[in-house]
Amino acid sequence: MIISPPFLPRHRANQTDAEWVDFAMPPPAGRAPGTTTPEGSFPVSASLMWHNGIHIQAPQEGAGYASVRAIAAGQIIFAKAGKKANADPADPQNYSPDGAQWTDNGIVIVRHTAETGASNDAAAIPTSFTFYSLYMHLSELAVGEVKPGDEPVDIRRKAPLGKPGCVYSHPGQIHFEICCDTESLQRILNRTPSWQERAPSAAPTADGRTDAVFGSTFIYLSASTPTSVSRPTTHVRALRGGASAATDHVAPNTLQEARWVEIRYERGDAILRCYDDHGIPIGGLLRNPDSTLPDTLKKGHFLPDTEYNLYKQASDRHKSLDAATQASSSPSGWYELLRFGRNLGYGVGRDPLPAEAAHWRKIPTATGSIWADLNAPGTFKFSDADFLSITGWNCYDDDPKPTNQLCESYHLRRLLSDPKAVRGKGEKVVESEERRMLARRLGAPMLQGFLRRAICKFPSEWDQSNIETRHQWLRALDEGHKLDMDDNWKKFVNHLRAMSFSDLPETYTQADWRFHPAEFIKIFRQCGWFAESELSRIYPESIYKSVNKTSSEYKNIYRNPLNRAFRKYSLNIPGRAAHFFGQSARESYYFMIVREVSVRIDIAIKNNHISLQPEYGGYLRITPSNVSQLSYFVNAVSYEGNRVLGNTDAGDGMKFRGRGMKQLTGRFNYSVYWVYRGWLSISSYDDAWFENPRRTGPVISNPETAGDDPFNAVDTACYYCVTHQIPAEADMGVSEATSHAVSHRVNPGERPPSPVRWNETRNAYLELGDE
Numbered sequence: 001m002i003i004s005p006p007f008l009p010r011h012r013a014n015q016t017d018a019e020w021v022d023f024a025m026p027p028p029a030g031r032a033p034g035t036t037t038p039e040g041s042f043p044v045s046a047s048l049m050w051h052n053g054i055h056i057q058a059p060q061e062g063a064g065y066a067s068v069r070a071i072a073a074g075q076i077i078f079a080k081a082g083k084k085a086n087a088d089p090a091d092p093q094n095y096s097p098d099g100a101q102w103t104d105n106g107i108v109i110v111r112h113t114a115e116t117g118a119s120n121d122a123a124a125i126p127t128s129f130t131f132y133s134l135y136m137h138l139s140e141l142a143v144g145e146v147k148p149g150d151e152p153v154d155i156r157r158k159a160p161l162g163k164p165g166c167v168y169s170h171p172g173q174i175h176f177e178i179c180c181d182t183e184s185l186q187r188i189l190n191r192t193p194s195w196q197e198r199a200p201s202a203a204p205t206a207d208g209r210t211d212a213v214f215g216s217t218f219i220y221l222s223a224s225t226p227t228s229v230s231r232p233t234t235h236v237r238a239l240r241g242g243a244s245a246a247t248d249h250v251a252p253n254t255l256q257e258a259r260w261v262e263i264r265y266e267r268g269d270a271i272l273r274c275y276d277d278h279g280i281p282i283g284g285l286l287r288n289p290d291s292t293l294p295d296t297l298k299k300g301h302f303l304p305d306t307e308y309n310l311y312k313q314a315s316d317r318h319k320s321l322d323a324a325t326q327a328s329s330s331p332s333g334w335y336e337l338l339r340f341g342r343n344l345g346y347g348v349g350r351d352p353l354p355a356e357a358a359h360w361r362k363i364p365t366a367t368g369s370i371w372a373d374l375n376a377p378g379t380f381k382f383s384d385a386d387f388l389s390i391t392g393w394n395c396y397d398d399d400p401k402p403t404n405q406l407c408e409s410y411h412l413r414r415l416l417s418d419p420k421a422v423r424g425k426g427e428k429v430v431e432s433e434e435r436r437m438l439a440r441r442l443g444a445p446m447l448q449g450f451l452r453r454a455i456c457k458f459p460s461e462w463d464q465s466n467i468e469t470r471h472q473w474l475r476a477l478d479e480g481h482k483l484d485m486d487d488n489w490k491k492f493v494n495h496l497r498a499m500s501f502s503d504l505p506e507t508y509t510q511a512d513w514r515f516h517p518a519e520f521i522k523i524f525r526q527c528g529w530f531a532e533s534e535l536s537r538i539y540p541e542s543i544y545k546s547v548n549k550t551s552s553e554y555k556n557i558y559r560n561p562l563n564r565a566f567r568k569y570s571l572n573i574p575g576r577a578a579h580f581f582g583q584s585a586r587e588s589y590y591f592m593i594v595r596e597v598s599v600r601i602d603i604a605i606k607n608n609h610i611s612l613q614p615e616y617g618g619y620l621r622i623t624p625s626n627v628s629q630l631s632y633f634v635n636a637v638s639y640e641g642n643r644v645l646g647n648t649d650a651g652d653g654m655k656f657r658g659r660g661m662k663q664l665t666g667r668f669n670y671s672v673y674w675v676y677r678g679w680l681s682i683s684s685y686d687d688a689w690f691e692n693p694r695r696t697g698p699v700i701s702n703p704e705t706a707g708d709d710p711f712n713a714v715d716t717a718c719y720y721c722v723t724h725q726i727p728a729e730a731d732m733g734v735s736e737a738t739s740h741a742v743s744h745r746v747n748p749g750e751r752p753p754s755p756v757r758w759n760e761t762r763n764a765y766l767e768l769g770d771e
Contacts, residue, residue, distance in 0.1 A: 001114040002157060002459075003072045003529045004770050005518075006176055009059045011770070015526065016266070020704050021422040025518050028173055029059045034436060036443030040167070040175060042516045043396070043456040044407045045443065047477065048435045048460040050399075053134070053177025054565065058164040067142065067160040070135050073533060074112035075152035077505050079208045082106030082165065092616060095495035096168045104165025106138030107500055107556060108146055109508055112322045112523070115531035116188075116385065117212030117563075120346065124560045127211045128531075129184035134509050136462070139165030154418070158770075178520045179511040185395075185455065189387050193455070193513065195398065195411050196389040203258060203277075205605065208382030210344055213567060215384025215526040216264040217341045225255040228360070228371040235317045235334075236325060237356040237373065256373060257310055262362050262391055263341065265570060267731050270306035274364045281366030283315070294467040301364055307570065310338050313720045315676075321354070323683045329354050330678025339568060341374060341381040342509050346564060346711060351676035369712050383524055392450050395513075402521040405470040406435075415450055416441045432477065452516040463509055466501035468493050528572025529563050532556070537767045538581050539760065546604040547592070554591040561711035565718040570727065574768040581732040582739060582761025583746045584717065586754050588661040595667070595706040596658030598632035615704035622654050633657060643690045648697060657706035660716030662746070670706070671698040673716060691758030720746075734765045 005024035027038030032046040039057025041044070061379025080530065082105040083093060094100040110133045118124040142160040147153055155161075167173040173620045185193045190209045202300050204220050218270050226237070259282070260275040266411035274282045298441040306313075314334035321329055333353030337344045343353045359375035373379075387393040399409045406412070431659040451678065459470065471493075484488050544551045566572040571580055587599050588594055596605040597611040604612045610629050611620065622630050632637050639653030647653050658665040664673060668690065674680035680698055706712050721727060724745045739761045743753035765771075 001072070001116050001524050001529055001531065002768060003114075003521055003524050004069075005057065005156060005521055006068050006071055006133075006161075007059050007065070008069060008158065008176070008770050017137050017525055020071035020523050021518055021525070024056070024059070025176075025521075026057050026059075028055050028170060030170065032439075034439045041311070041442060041451075043412070043451065043454050043514065044439075045459075046405050046439065047474065048439045049405050050407050050456070050461070052461050052514055053175055055167060056164075056174050056175065056176055058172040060172075061297050065164050068108075068135050068138060068162050068164055068174055070110055070155045070157055070159045071178075072112045072114065073111075073157045074110045074133075074155055076108060076146060076155050076161075077111045077132075077152050078107070078109040078501075078508065079141060079146050080105075080107050080501065081148060082138060083253065085139070085166065092498040093492070095491060095498075097696045101169040102137045103139045103168055103495075104497065106141055106162055106165060107501070108135045108138065108141065108161045109133070110135075110161075111152070111507070114423075114528050115208075116503070116524070118529075118560055120210040127187065128182065128530075129187040130511075131178060131180040131184060133517075134175075134179075134462075135161055136177075137167050137173060142384050142743075147206045153610065165168050176517050177514065178517045179508075179514045180462075181507075181511045183511045184514065189395075190385075193395040193397065193457075195395055200362040207380050208386040209344060211530070212385040212527070213340060213344065214528065215523065216388070217339075218384075218388060219261045219341045220264070220372040220380045220382075221255055221259045221261060221372060221374065221376075223256055223258050224251065224378055225256055225376050226358075226373045226521050227253055229577075231362075231371060232358065232360045233359070234375075235320055235360045236354050237376065249678065251601075252645060259363070259372075261361070261374060263361070264306040265339075267307055268308040268728055270303040272301045272303060272361060272363060275390065277390075277671075279392070283366050283368065301362065301369070302444075308728050310335055310649045311339055317668070321683075323681070325354055326683065329357075331676045332678060333357075334737065336568065337375060339570075340383070344568075352394075369655075380397070384526060393451040393455065394450075394453070395457070397513075398726045402458060402623050403470055404473060405458075407458075408474050409456070412454065412456070413438055413595075415454075416447065418682075442452035445720050446715050449730040452519040455513060455515055457513050459512055460504065460509055462500050463504055464497060467496050467500050471496065485716060502642060506661040517716050527555040528566060530559060530566075530575070531702050532559060533685075534767075535559050535562075538764050539585065540763075543590050544592075547602050549592065549605065551590075557710050558591055558714060561714045564711065565714045569722050571716040571718055571721060574764045574765065574770075576727055576730045578734055578768055579726070579739065579742050580717075580721065581764040582660050582757050582759075583742065585760035586756045587663055587717070587746065594660055594713040596663055598630050614708050616708060619655055619702070619704040621651065630654065642666070645669070645695070646690045648693065656703055659703065662708050662715045662717035662720045664716045664720075667698065669701070670700055670703055673719060674698065674700055675708070676719060679714075725756055734761065734769065736762075749762060 004019055007024050009024050011020050014698055030039045031037065031324050032039050032041060040051060042051055042054045044308050045051040054116060085102050085104065089100040093105060111130060112133065113128060113130050115126050117127040121618045135453055141162040145155065145159050147266065158362045164172045164174045180188070182193060226245065227466065258277050262273040264271045271458050276282055315331045316331050317334045318326065318331045330485055332351035337353060337357060339361050341359065343350050345351060348589050358373045360376055362369045372654065382388055396409045398411055400442050401408055406643050410425055450488065475489060478484065485491055536551065539551060541551055553608055570700050571577055585589065592605055593601060593612065595612055596607055604611065610626055622634060625635065633654045639647060639657065641647060642653070644667030647656060656665065656667045656670050664670060671680060675682050680700065683700040686695040689695040706716055725740055726745050729745060736758050739758040740753050743750065743757045
């Protein structure tokens with residue numbers, strides 16, 4: 001899923017992605033009447049009225065305002081150009097309680113189908129859902145992009161939809177919303193949408209979902225989680241006592257109380273936070289505090305360069321084990337444990353990890369810090385894709401009067417209640433007083449994070465069918481608007497009708513679950529899972545046509561493996577992904593070459609050359625009948641007999657030719673990767689065998705799997721990236737200079753780098769980035 005805000009200002013230096021999304025979607029300067037919150041807040045606004053989305057003050061662009069843009073690829077299913085602004089006080093669009101003020105009514109609704117993962121098995125069933133984005137108060141629609149009509153119109157992410165208009169004569173503003181139906185929400189949450197009590201949270205009994213995993217890792221630690229005051233020196237647990245359910249006794253050197261730990265990797269670093277079972281932060285330091293997030297997401301330990309060093313940490317843990325334990329271990333398995341808190345793997349094909357593997361991390365406490373085993377029995381692992389209530393997410397569907405625009409949700413009102421306003425015994429507060437009190441609380445800083453993560457069910461305010469009935473309760477208000485007077489009420493209703501539509505698509509009106517748009521965009525920008533349509537826009541189709549192929553032949557094979565590997569190695573960040581695609585265009589010739597060929601690439605592809613074909617019957621060997629076709633490997637001194645590559649045995653040059661998307665080459669490099677995946681024990685050979693012919697070298701009987709298995713073909717390339725610090729280089733930005741620096745790490749012998757590497761990096765970033 002690739003998603004971006006409806007406005008795309010330039011990223012500022014050192015902005016986090018979450019900070020940039022808020023920067024791109026600023027609220028209006030004005031405050032909603034009777035509140036301390038910006039006009040057009042979510043999920044409720046003035047008079048405690050349900051509000052579908054948020055109002056945004058468009059950024060300046062040149063002499064005017066920036067264009068409104070589609071947040072994701074989809075189909076325009078409804079669009080209507082608004083009336084041109086005028087000064088006629090009788091026009092219902094020239095209305096406000098304080099006099100004639102113009103509001104534009106141009107509208108666009110886009111339907112999106114998103115993919116966030118796939119089942120963790122060979123079937124790889126996509127995890128997908130449908131959602132809608134709505135853009136209201138447009139002064140004009142984008143010419144050539146938005147065509148009002150009955151037929152859906154395809155639209156690409158970032159395509160212009162129109163120009164922001166006026167809201168009560170405030171220029172450059174729009175209303176923006178995101179919604180979905182119950183079925184899609186269930187797919188998003190992976191559970192039935194319902195209210196979940198947050199304080200204290202119930203202890204989980206199983207890990208979270210495995211189909212969609214993204215963002216932060218959250219780990220529940222039971223009270224019996226082993227602890228240590230000093231850094232443990234072993235990475236495999238010894239059997240020990242824990243908590244006793246019968247006696248409630250907790251063994252010494254354990255956590256004593258249940259905790260939640262969050263691990264977040266960001267641009268090479270790691271932030272670790274700890275919370276109690278109410279979601280309240282424990283200890284730690286502030287880093288980049290974000291006032292728009294719940295307080296539960298602010299405190300933590302900052303661990304420099306942790307992400308860039310995950311491979312080294314994983315390898316060190318594996319190497320620290322004795323030979324017997326290494327037989328059930330692999331650096332790859334440890335990498336997953338450090339990255340996700342668990343060994344996700346791929347179906348039953350998880351790379352080995354000891355059953356008693358410990359995941360020691362220093363976690364904050366109220367008085368300092370302590371080491372805890374985050375993989376001990378009784379720990380359970382999740383990610384942002386689980387939408388945990390402990391992080392503020394919750395569903396509000398308990399409004400007893402869903403056809404009434406007034407928010408009467410008990411749970412939402414309870415959230416807004418001021419604990420300081422304690423009623424006396426038997427004291428009653430009339431509805432209007434309570435409503436005004438709650439409305440004043442909308443801007444309270446401690447509530448903002450929870451309101452942003454409220455998922456609320458209520459009807460669309462743009463549905464004209466029962467619009468007067470939904471607002472009838474406003475006539476009884478005594479807030480200076482005097483809507484109880486017939487003439488004022490008539491003007492108000494006429495204005496509502498001018499702002500609503502009688503022919504909205506039914507699929508949209510049935511999508512009555514609503515997200516805070518900025519929070520929805522933030523959470524899913526962390527996903528980075530490519531749908532088929534999104535990957536199809538990487539690399540030009542003309543390249544494939546030139547060798548009589550189609551891109552889908554290859555992208556359908558590698559899409560799911562690519563997504564899984566990108567997720568594991570955090571290469572699904574737009575800049576990193578763009579550099580990967582740019583390099584792969586050269587290294588694997590646009591995914592078409594995952595076995596090194598002995599003839600020119602275009603000839604090999606067009607003729608399905610023997611050196612390009614899958615090796616399902618065992619790795620390709622040179623024989624008298626094919627030697628003329630494979631003479632490149634026979635004659636090339638850089639292969640056969642090259643001790644630098646570890647090719648010491650006869651036939652090693654051909655056997656260990658380049659395979660995978662990065663062309664893993666040479667017996668030595670194969671052996672290191674085989675050890676990484678747990679397919680080869682380092683104790684089974686002398687790792688300096690190439691220095692002395694009497695030493696035993698590694699035995700690898702199936703090198704062909706590096707090219708034949710689609711996941712292995714991708715994983716070899718991603719593995720190369722993290723072992724050569726390519727993410728760190730890619731994080732310097734997307735520029736020609738950075739592309740050259742990445743190219744030097746990928747292929748230092750190619751000087752200067754092929755222009756293909758930078759050209760395809762730039763082209764990929766145009767699809768993946770926000771420019």
